[in-house]
Amino acid sequence: MIDITLPDGSVKKFDAGVTPHDVAMSISEGLARNVISASFNGTTVETKTPLTTSGSLILFTWNDKEGKKAFWHSSSHVLAQALQELYPGIKLTIGPAIDNGFYYDVDFGDHSVSDKDFKTIEDKVLAIAREKHEFTMRSATKAEALAMYAAEENPYKTELITNLEDGTITFCDHATFTDLCRGGHIPNTGIIKAFKIMSVAGAYWRGDEKNKQLTRVYGISFPKQKDLTEYLELLEEAKRRDHRKLGKELELFAFSQKVGQGLPLWLPKGAALRDRLEQFLKKAQKKAGYEQVVTPHIGQKELYVTSGHYAKYGADSFQPIHTPNEGEEFLLKPMNCPHHCEIYNTKPWSYKDLPKRYAEFGTVYRYEQSGELHGLTRVRGFTQDDAHIFCTPDQLDSEFKKVIDLVLYVFSSLGFDNFSAQVSLRDKENREKYIGTDENWEKAENAIINAARDKNLDTVVEYGEAAFYGPKLDFMVKDALGRQWQLGTIQVDYNLPERFDLTYKGSDNELHRPVMIHRAPFGSMERFIAILLENTAGNFPLWLMPEQAIILSLSEKYENYAKKVLDLLENHEIRATVDNRNETIGRKIREAEVQKLPFMLIVGEEEEKNGTISVRRHGDAGKSNQTMTIEAFAALVQEEVDKTLKTFQV
Ligand SMILES: [Zn+2]
Numbered sequence: 001m002i003d004i005t006l007p008d009g010s011v012k013k014f015d016a017g018v019t020p021h022d023v024a025m026s027i028s029e030g031l032a033r034n035v036i037s038a039s040f041n042g043t044t045v046e047t048k049t050p051l052t053t054s055g056s057l058i059l060f061t062w063n064d065k066e067g068k069k070a071f072w073h074s075s076s077h078v079l080a081q082a083l084q085e086l087y088p089g090i091k092l093t094i095g096p097a098i099d100n101g102f103y104y105d106v107d108f109g110d111h112s113v114s115d116k117d118f119k120t121i122e123d124k125v126l127a128i129a130r131e132k133h134e135f136t137m138r139s140a141t142k143a144e145a146l147a148m149y150a151a152e153e154n155p156y157k158t159e160l161i162t163n164l165e166d167g168t169i170t171f172c173d174h175a176t177f178t179d180l181c182r183g184g185h186i187p188n189t190g191i192i193k194a195f196k197i198m199s200v201a202g203a204y205w206r207g208d209e210k211n212k213q214l215t216r217v218y219g220i221s222f223p224k225q226k227d228l229t230e231y232l233e234l235l236e237e238a239k240r241r242d243h244r245k246l247g248k249e250l251e252l253f254a255f256s257q258k259v260g261q262g263l264p265l266w267l268p269k270g271a272a273l274r275d276r277l278e279q280f281l282k283k284a285q286k287k288a289g290y291e292q293v294v295t296p297h298i299g300q301k302e303l304y305v306t307s308g309h310y311a312k313y314g315a316d317s318f319q320p321i322h323t324p325n326e327g328e329e330f331l332l333k334p335m336n337c338p339h340h341c342e343i344y345n346t347k348p349w350s351y352k353d354l355p356k357r358y359a360e361f362g363t364v365y366r367y368e369q370s371g372e373l374h375g376l377t378r379v380r381g382f383t384q385d386d387a388h389i390f391c392t393p394d395q396l397d398s399e400f401k402k403v404i405d406l407v408l409y410v411f412s413s414l415g416f417d418n419f420s421a422q423v424s425l426r427d428k429e430n431r432e433k434y435i436g437t438d439e440n441w442e443k444a445e446n447a448i449i450n451a452a453r454d455k456n457l458d459t460v461v462e463y464g465e466a467a468f469y470g471p472k473l474d475f476m477v478k479d480a481l482g483r484q485w486q487l488g489t490i491q492v493d494y495n496l497p498e499r500f501d502l503t504y505k506g507s508d509n510e511l512h513r514p515v516m517i518h519r520a521p522f523g524s525m526e527r528f529i530a531i532l533l534e535n536t537a538g539n540f541p542l543w544l545m546p547e548q549a550i551i552l553s554l555s556e557k558y559e560n561y562a563k564k565v566l567d568l569l570e571n572h573e574i575r576a577t578v579d580n581r582n583e584t585i586g587r588k589i590r591e592a593e594v595q596k597l598p599f600m601l602i603v604g605e606e607e608e609k610n611g612t613i614s615v616r617r618h619g620d621a622g623k624s625n626q627t628m629t630i631e632a633f634a635a636l637v638q639e640e641v642d643k644t645l646k647t648f649q650v
């Protein structure tokens with residue numbers, strides 16, 4: 001008998017040779033039907049692998065990440081089989097599961113595949129799937145494996161096997177198809193009920209552009225047709241919410257090939273939006289004791305040699321700018337921290353002066369390959385809502401908590417509730433990778449862990465994810481597609497104070513090193529606005545909307561009254577414009593809806609006579625308008641603003 005420990009801690013006895021499927025059966029038939037993958041003692045196994053020793057077993061269904069991985073990995077085998085049958089002579093390379101589906105990189109030789117062929121391939125995959133083939137793992141010697149692919153004249157698989165150790169090579173068989181594989185399959189192909197090819201793209205063998213270009217076929221599969229339909233709808237929604245599309249429609253930002261790739265141009269409405277975000281944060285930061293500083297966009301190369309950035313990013317960054325006569329070398333600023341260290345160094349400080357908190361909306365430049373650029377999320381020039389806090393080690397704990405408060409305030413004011421926090425600590429096995437004393441590291445790590453716990457953050461702890469100079473806390477939010485983005489970050493740093501020889505005089509009259517905190521609640525203005533656009537689909541919180549209301553006149557006759565209403569709204573600090581064009585009201589409303597303007601204020605004869613406005617909300621098609629006075633409308637706007645935007649409390 002062997003003992004099988006389940007994730008809930010319960011231990012069950014079975015005969016040696018029991019399979020994960022049998023264990024599921026012993027719990028319930030329903031579970032056994034849904035189990036599609038398993039892991040035993042941390043290693044992926046097949047659902048029919050006989051278990052011969054005691055150990056811990058985890059059973060996975062489609063709802064688990066591991067279950068999906070097995071599902072998609074197995075589907076990629078079926079795709080490979082279908083492609084091989086449809087296009088004889090093609091050479092298969094690798095086909096892993098990815099976050100959403102899987103791909104297979106194929107050398108199609110004389111064949112080519114385009115979207116016209118997708119339907120044929122999909123039908124073939126589903127036909128094979130319906131035959132309910134089981135996946136069977138078997139070991140092979142290196143010589144056997146090499147001989148098999150030599151016969152197929154497949155140099156890619158041959159190269160893969162050459163790099164494997166004899167005795168570790170396994171194959172997976174299903175139907176008439178065999179592939180080099182490490183295992184982790186669903187019970188049989190029959191549970192693949194929906195399958196779709198998403199796209200084809202070029203991909204170099206092993207990601208190296210010196211190698212042959214292959215065709216990467218992206219696919220996705222599901223256990224139910226309904227799941228595929230929902231997934232495709234989600235993708236459509238994500239397309240509608242794509243910040244690049246919305247940025248254009250709402251006239252927020254643009255790119256110009258003449259100005260250069262990856263360098264966003266902020267249009268008036270986008271600039272106003274940024275400015276509003278900046279003012280919002282500046283106001284909270286002022287309350288939290290930050291001081292604004294301003295530093296130049298370039299710095300001497302030597303500055304970044306001192307900071308260590310040159311050694312780390314120099315080669316990948318922009319090249320130095322040389323002055324014509326003096327032989328000086330400058331770099332575009334990749335980070336604000338070195339400049340802020342030099343601001344700290346302008347004066348001697350005593351422990352009584354600390355903490356010093358320097359904040360700057362600092363624009364930085366980093367080289368990204370043109371292929372990596374993406375809207376506002378991957379750019380070459382961006383503005384960080386940066387700040388550096390210089391404090392004594394004893395102040396670290398409370399300073400860290402204050403920064404968390406500020407980050408949470410920013411998130412709640414902007415309606416981000418779907419976020420999590422990652423505590424990134426040292427890799428305990430590899431302490432030599434990090435600089436600073438053990439004592440300081442422990443202090444800093446404990447400060448972060450305690451602060452996150454005291455603030456009731458939903459956190460995951462990751463060992464080995466700390467920066468070499470200190471631990472950090474990263475805030476992640478999910479966008480419309482369910483992708484995770486890192487926004488705010490708080491980092492503790494012992495490195496730069498050392499490199500820039502920062503000191504303060506302690507109560508013992510000796511010089512000490514301050515600790516430095518880097519923090520940016522937004523991360524960068526560009527990325528933050530991109531995520532905000534995709535999260536809200538352009539329906540920002542009312543306090544942030546570039547235009548909160550538009551006054552639509554029923555005809556040109558009411559121009560004077562419309563202007564009077566505008567004046568009154570301005571007195572109430574409501575941002576509005578007038579649309580007095582000689583257009584039908586229906587058309588004016590439709591255009592205002594596209595612009596996502598929260599309120600449309602319609603004025604005509606009745607309204608002028610009574611000194612009122614007829615209020616229609618964005619997206620309220622079919623509902624009747626509400627007639628009210630300007631004062632009542634101003635109160636309504638204020639109430640709505642107050643719901644999300646609270647005053648920051650220190
Ligand atoms: Zn496999």
Ligand SMILES: [Zn+2]
Nearest residue numbers: 336337388518
């Ligand atoms: Zn910094």
